[in-house]
Amino acid sequence: MASDQSQALPPLEATEPDPELLALPAPPKRERALTIALMLLTSVAAGLLAWSLRGEAQYAASSGLPRDIGDLSRIALDGSVANTYVRGNSLLGTQGAIRYGRAAEGDTFRLAPVVGNDKLWVEIRVPEGFEGPRFIPPTQFAGRLVPFSEAGLRHASLRGAVVDKTQTRIPEDAWILVDSSSPRASRWALAFVIMFAGFAIWNLVGAARLIARVRDQEGG
DSSP states (O other), rough: HHHHHHHOOOOOOOOOOHHHTTTTOOHHHHHHHHHHHHHHHHHHHHHHHHHHHHHHHHHHHSSSEEEEEEEEEGGOSSSTTTEEEEEEOOOOOOOOEEEEETTSSSSSEEEEEEEEEEEEEEEEHHHHHTSTTOOOOOSEEEEEEEGGGGGGGGGTTTHHHHHHHOOOOTTTOEEEETTTTGGGHHHHHHHHHHHHHHHHHHHHHHHHHHHHHHHHHHOO
8 A cells, every 4th residue: 555655646856946045145254254354363463462561561560679779870781680670869861851741641751861871761750730841850760670672562662752852862772760660550561461362362262263163164
């Protein structure tokens, strides 16, 4: 009986593809590729920002007590004092000295060379309302001592600013002492490094998952 019923079934015929299915848009490969590229680019950018702040982050994690180095005009600038919290004294020169401000800060800043040591420059913060011709620069300083080349993004443009405003060139191997910059005051850099590093890892992992998903779909 079962064989009789199977013989009675009509034969299957080949059908044309449904035109409505053909009209559906292709999977968004371009948009997906753009998303992956954007995530990778964001990961690289965040990683570079974290790397650029590594020096200040290391400084923020250092000892909170300044090292007394005495007369700044006689200090030996070497690796033993690089990126450390120091205290010293000196007069500041006027040749090459500049005044500048920073976005979102009411205080102004001054950068000047140490008298008798043109390879050491000091950045001092002038509180809002104290700037003017009667301002007398201090002679005692305590802050972060670091080579200019490792000072970070906030000080990256100072060399060019000194040349533009005074036609004085800061030596290539010069150092900067950032007055009033204690390790505790630099903890913002540590927080930003952690944030940027986490953001870079998050985007990198997300991009890797998308790439793996695309490969699985193509393999299937």
